[in-house]
Amino acid sequence: MTKAKRIAIRILPIPTVLLALLIVWYIAAIFLNADQAQSLMDPDAPQGFAAVARATLSMDRPVLPAPHQIAASLWDSVFGWPILSPRNLIYHAGITAGAALLGLAFALVLGIALAVGIVQLRVLDRSLMPWVIGSQTVPVLAIAPMVVVVLGNLGMTGVLPKAVIAGYLSFFPITVGLVKGLRSPDPMQRDLLHTYAANEAQVLTKLRWPASIGFLFPSLRVAMSLALVGAIVAELPTGAQAGLGARLLAGSYYGQTIQLWAALLMAAFVSLAGLGAIALLQRATIAARGGRL
Amino acid sequence: MIVPVLLTALFLVAGTGARLLLALPHLAALLGTVAAGAAIAAMAGLSRSEALAARIAVPVLFGALLLWLWEILVVGFAVPSVILPPPSAVAVAFFSNLDVLGADFRQTVLRSVLPGYALGCGSGFLAALAIVRSDFLKRGLMPLGNLVSAMPIVGIAPIMVMWFGFDWPSKAAVVTVMTFFPMLVNTIAGLNEAGAIERDLMRCYAAGPWTTLLKLRLPAAMPFVFNALKLNSTLALIGAVVAEFFGTPILGMGFRISTQAARMNMDVVWATITVTALTGSLSFAAIAGLERVVTFWHPSFRAR
Numbered sequence: 001m002t003k004a005k006r007i008a009i010r011i012l013p014i015p016t017v018l019l020a021l022l023i024v025w026y027i028a029a030i031f032l033n034a035d036q037a038q039s040l041m042d043p044d045a046p047q048g049f050a051a052v053a054r055a056t057l058s059m060d061r062p063v064l065p066a067p068h069q070i071a072a073s074l075w076d077s078v079f080g081w082p083i084l085s086p087r088n089l090i091y092h093a094g095i096t097a098g099a100a101l102l103g104l105a106f107a108l109v110l111g112i113a114l115a116v117g118i119v120q121l122r123v124l125d126r127s128l129m130p131w132v133i134g135s136q137t138v139p140v141l142a143i144a145p146m147v148v149v150v151l152g153n154l155g156m157t158g159v160l161p162k163a164v165i166a167g168y169l170s171f172f173p174i175t176v177g178l179v180k181g182l183r184s185p186d187p188m189q190r191d192l193l194h195t196y197a198a199n200e201a202q203v204l205t206k207l208r209w210p211a212s213i214g215f216l217f218p219s220l221r222v223a224m225s226l227a228l229v230g231a232i233v234a235e236l237p238t239g240a241q242a243g244l245g246a247r248l249l250a251g252s253y254y255g256q257t258i259q260l261w262a263a264l265l266m267a268a269f270v271s272l273a274g275l276g277a278i279a280l281l282q283r284a285t286i287a288a289r290g291g292r293l
Numbered sequence: 294m295i296v297p298v299l300l301t302a303l304f305l306v307a308g309t310g311a312r313l314l315l316a317l318p319h320l321a322a323l324l325g326t327v328a329a330g331a332a333i334a335a336m337a338g339l340s341r342s343e344a345l346a347a348r349i350a351v352p353v354l355f356g357a358l359l360l361w362l363w364e365i366l367v368v369g370f371a372v373p374s375v376i377l378p379p380p381s382a383v384a385v386a387f388f389s390n391l392d393v394l395g396a397d398f399r400q401t402v403l404r405s406v407l408p409g410y411a412l413g414c415g416s417g418f419l420a421a422l423a424i425v426r427s428d429f430l431k432r433g434l435m436p437l438g439n440l441v442s443a444m445p446i447v448g449i450a451p452i453m454v455m456w457f458g459f460d461w462p463s464k465a466a467v468v469t470v471m472t473f474f475p476m477l478v479n480t481i482a483g484l485n486e487a488g489a490i491e492r493d494l495m496r497c498y499a500a501g502p503w504t505t506l507l508k509l510r511l512p513a514a515m516p517f518v519f520n521a522l523k524l525n526s527t528l529a530l531i532g533a534v535v536a537e538f539f540g541t542p543i544l545g546m547g548f549r550i551s552t553q554a555a556r557m558n559m560d561v562v563w564a565t566i567t568v569t570a571l572t573g574s575l576s577f578a579a580i581a582g583l584e585r586v587v588t589f590w591h592p593s594f595r596a597r
Contacts, residue, residue, distance in 0.1 A: 013433030063456065123333075126340035126348070127355035134574060149554050153376050229445040236538055244448075252451030252539055264448045271445065 025067055030056045032064045065258045073262040086242060089266050096244040097270050099159050100224075100231040103166025107223055110167065111174030118175070119182040119208065120200065132175055144233045162243075166230035170223035177219030181212025213289075217282045224274040232267060244270070297347075300335035301354060304328045308361050315369055325365055332358045378560045386560035387567055393549070394568050400544040402572055404461040405533040409468025414525055416469070417476025418518065422506075424477075425484045438478040446471050450536040459540045464533045471532040472525040476518075483517025484510050516591055519584040526576045530569060 033056035040055070057066040065073075074089065081088040114132070117124045144165045151161040185207050193203050235245025244267050251260030307328035314321040336354055339347045360380050366372070367379040374382060387394070424430045450467050457463035487510045495505045537547025546565050553561040 010432065013429050013431075014436060017430070017433030017437060123337045123340045123351075126351040127336050130352040131356065150376055150559075225442075225445070229447055232445050233447060233535055236535070248448055248451055249539075252455065255455070257452070257455065260452060264452075267445045267448055268440075272440070 022067055025064075026057070029062065029064045029066045033057075033059060033062045036063060061255050061257055063257070065261050069258050070261045070265060073258045074265060077259075077262060089247070089262060092242055092244050092247050092263070093266050093270050095159075095242045096162075096228070096231045096235065096267075097274075099162035099234070099243070100166050100227040100270075100274075102159060102163035103168075103230060104170055104223060104227045106163060106167030107169075107171035107174055107227065111171040111178060111223075114171070114175045115178035115182060115212075116204065118179050120204070129179070132172065135172065144230060148234050162231050162234040165234040166227040169230040170227040173219045173222040173226065174216070177215045178212055181215030182208045184215065185211045210289075213285065217278060217285075220278050221275060224278060225271055228267065228271055228274065297335040297338035300331045300338065301350075304332040304335060304354075304358070307331065308365075312361075312365055312368070315365070318369070321365075321369065329358065329362070374559055375557050376559075378563055382560045383563040383567065386558075387564040390561060390564060394564060396544055397546045397549050397565065398568060398572070400461065400542075401464070401533050401537065401546040402530075405464035405536075405545070406468055406529045408461075409465035409533070410472055410525060410529045412465065413469040413472030413529070414476045414522060417473045417521070418480050420473075421477050421480035421484065425481055426502075431481060435478065435481060438474050438481075442474045442478055446474075447532060447535050450532070451539045454536060454539045460542055464536045464541075464545075467532045467536040468529045471528050475524050475528065476521045479517040479521035479524075480514055483514030486510075486517065487513040512588075515588045516584075519580065519588065522580050523577060523584075526580060527573055530573055534569065 030053050034052055037052055037055040037059060040059070056062065058069070059065075062069070077087060077089040083090055085091065114128070118129055118132075119125070147165055147168075148161045151157075151164060156164075182204075189207060190203065193207055198206065231243070232245040232248070235243040236249055244263050247263040248260060251257070251263060307324045311321045311324035311328055314324060332354060336351050336358075339351050339354070342348075363377075364379045364381060367377055378386075424434055447467075449470055453463045453466040453470075457466050491509055491513075492505065495509050500508065534545075534547035534550070537545045538551055541548045546569055549565045550562055553559075553565070
């Protein structure tokens with residue numbers, strides 16, 4: 001098999017599946033919007049299938065907007081307004097991404113501290129670890145709005161409550177992944193450091209920490225998407241003026257389905273950008289450590 | 294063993310005393326410090342033991358210490374219950390609102406989460422079975438599935454509420470979409486888990502594709518399927534509760550949280566949170582127990 005052919009086999013399926021998805025979407029848009037479109041049409045105008053289909057794809061408030069309408073809305077709201085205008089989606093995405101990033105920073109600090117404590121102290125391992133695992137089964141996200149209200153009463157407004165929720169959601173994967181990573185050096189390596197008369201702190205910095213980096217990146221990917229979800233949901237109930245969550249809420253209040261889908265797509269792009277950034281970071285780390293993790 | 298048990302008893306006695314003496318701040322603070330110290334010393338002593346009872350007692354003691362600290366700090370510093378009600382108030386609200394909480398539970402868990410969960414997990418599983426037969430589809434759908442799993446799918450909640458109305462069908466729809474992709478991705482990964490040697494062995498037995506699927510690939514996929522089931526049990530609760538923020542009949546845990554928070558009835562809010570936490574933990578435990586029965590052969594269960 002030639003190289004070009006192998007690449008074709010790997011790459012080709014994705015656009016094919018995407019194309020199929022687009023076609024299904026258009027068909028679904030025509031059928032879902034047909035009733036509404038017919039009721040809006042001029043009764044004297046010809047009512048053939050083609051006319052109705054054309055009408056369904058260019059409605060103001062369709063049940064399911066057609067992909068080109070969403071793309072047009074996205075294009076207009078990104079390039080049609082100055083970056084700092086509240087009508088620009090980039091502005092909203094930036095606010096949400098900022099909260100998610102700050103939350104991720106909280107999560108990193110807390111997650112690393114907890115993981116080191118759990119690995120170093122037997123008491124913490126026995127007492128805290130079951131609760132860390134158990135807390136993952138609690139739908140924290142569902143109470144996010146309330147946390148925002150409570151923190152608002154304490155005088156914390158703006159980006160901070162959102163970041164707290166994003167951080168609370170995303171520190172679990174980091175803690176669990178890091179505990180696994182810090183425990184990954186085998187006894188022989190630990191024995192070697194023991195023969196060097198290394199103390200606990202040196203074992204941690206010279207052996208355990210480097211060994212755990214490889215476990216950090218998968219956790220970071222999960223934590224990143226959780227932080228973004230947390231930031232978006234935290235914007236929902238409090239009447240936030242800006243952010244992707246606020247756009248979703250406004251879109252749902254006023255029936256602006258196109259705006260809703262555009263905000264949703266924007267959230268997907270932010271999530272993609274985050275995944276890409278983590279992949280770059282991972283690649284840089286691998287390069288800095290001489291080609292392995 | 295006897296010392297930690299005595300220390301635990303000391304924690305309980307001194308803790309109760311400190312709670313009762315909160316009107317006399319100095320005595321309460323002294324007793325409280327003794328109690329917290331006793332609890333920490335008891336945990337340190339117990340965590341040296343490998344006995345099962347000790348393994349269970351340490352986290353239980355830790356949880357009790359946290360709850361007690363919460364209670365005594367909130368009451369002691371007179372934190373307004375709008376910000377954080379003490380656990381005792383939450384317990385009172387829980388037991389005096391059992392009928393309301395029960396109705397919310399029925400609406401959110403039994404009518405929204407369970408159908409959505411079954412539909413999402415079931416269709417994800419079946420779709421994976423279909424996709425794994427075609428290499429082309431697998432290559433096309435796997436990256437997309439991974440991508441969608443990383444996306445904030447909760448965002449479709451307002452759209453589903455618009456499509457399916459305020460009652461439970463819209464919540465079930467959100468849960469279905471949220472649970473579909475993790476199940477799809479995990480099942481495909483699991484079905485590919487069976488190694489080439491095992492597959493060759495099945496060929497030697499002249500096993501058809503269905504027999505191979507049933508006897509080899511499905512059992513090998515089970516750890517992954519259960520992983521998705523566990524992940525989805527939390528996701529499903531989140532999806533249903535968040536979807537209720539976008540519109541609901543006057544029932545449901547999400548509705549209760551948002552309206553009672555707006556009316557500053559924080560004890561009821563926390564009681565509802567207790568219900569969600571209990572539901573999440575219990576369903577997680579149930580799935581984990583089932584996993585232990587189904588995948589008893591897996592190294593992680595064989596070890597002990």
